[in-house]
Amino acid sequence: MLEFKGSGLKFFLDSTAYNVHLFLKEISPGRYSYETDIATNSTIHNKWKKFVAEQVTFFSQKANYLNKADSSQNPTLTTEYKRKAAEVDLAIRQAYKTLAENEKNNPATAYLLPSAPDFSYKKYIALYNGLTFKLKSSIYGKELFDKLNLLKNLDSPTAQPTYAGKQLSFPLINVVDTLGKVTHLDKNFFKQQRFTLIEVWASWCGPCRLINIELRGKEAEYAKRGLKIIGFSLDNGISSWKKAIKDDNVKWPQYSDLKATNSPLAIFFELKEIPANILVDRDGNIVARNVYGPAIDGYLK
Structure with a gap:
């Protein structure tokens, strides 16, 4: 995290060159903030940034559908909005699995996988096994394995309250x-x-x-x-x-x-x-x- 007055810029750092630009912007009389831009050829950072941006878009879409479902007075539309929200939720989960399948040697993969909404030993151990030895041996790979191992017996469904x-x-x-x-x-x-x-x-x-x-x-x-x-x-x-x-x-x-x-x-x-x-x-x-x-x-x- 590169911190500056009022905010900060998070990025995945490796030995690649990074060009970071901060643009001072007046948001109201006497109040300023920074707009940020970062350019790099780092495959780690760029994959991480792209994935996070896609997830933000997904969650925004899901929230939009759920808000429409809550405010709709039409039962048919309510059902349709909930169905679309469920489809987006499925896309969110599938994105993590696709990442693991396509980026088996990228440290960003091991860093991101534990954040999957459906993360569990049963659902992700096979994806972990498919990662490269180099990635498994990295600090993020070891943290990923430790979490999988800790949750190994925690796959029981959650009961509803009464x-x-x-x-x-x-x-x-x-x-x-x-x-x-x-x-x-x-x-x-x-x-x-x-x-x-x-x-x-x-x-x-x-x-x-x-x-x-x-x-x-x-x-x-x-x-x-x-x-x-x-x-x-x-x-x-x-x-x-x-x-x-x-x-x-x-x-x-x-x-x-x-x-x-x-x-x-x-x-x-x-x-x-x-x-x-x-x-x-x-x-x-x-x-x-x-x-x-x-x-x-x-x-x-």
Whole structure:
């Protein structure tokens, strides 16, 4: 990332020559920003940039169809918009597979694959095996393999949440810890304590890391009062996730599915920003969301 006042420019850097241009532009009286342009013959950067741009276009198209489906008063049109959105979603997923098949020696491939919305061991191990030995031996190739291996046993479908009276129960999902052990977040998991606080965070989220430090000072007290803290990471990569846990010295259980914003948990709770958390009682019912400090104490009286 080449950072400059107000923004930055991300690019995939290798030993190829890069020409970067910043154009200062006045966006309103007294307010300026930069338009950027980068020219290079790097096959790594250009493939990465093209792929990312295509994905942005796909997601824009999908959002457009879904917005039309939500606002349409015509059932036939609503169905048609949803069908088109599903087609775009299929194209998004297929693009990752096509990339792996056509760019078997490009580091951008190993870097991008873990971001696939349907990334799993069963669906991507064959594509990984088809990559060149050189790519598999690279830092991104090793990270890709580590993620595949960690998620090896995490291919079970996600169950839908249920309603207990007027309360919404926590969705039944499977997650892994940093060693790849699968844990089921279900009623049997939650009934072991009075409350469970699921802290949603990520290694790249500065405010989340500060929350980790704050909770570290409260964990023992909360445990005595019947509340167990667990972490759920929206990280996409293993190494950054593990490093953040170590650096923050958090001792409570840490889980993830390494799907970042494609995680079923993030989608179900419509998470727009983090840090965030969910307070769940021993019956698996969602008691509250985004409770911190005194708000937590209120539930533990």
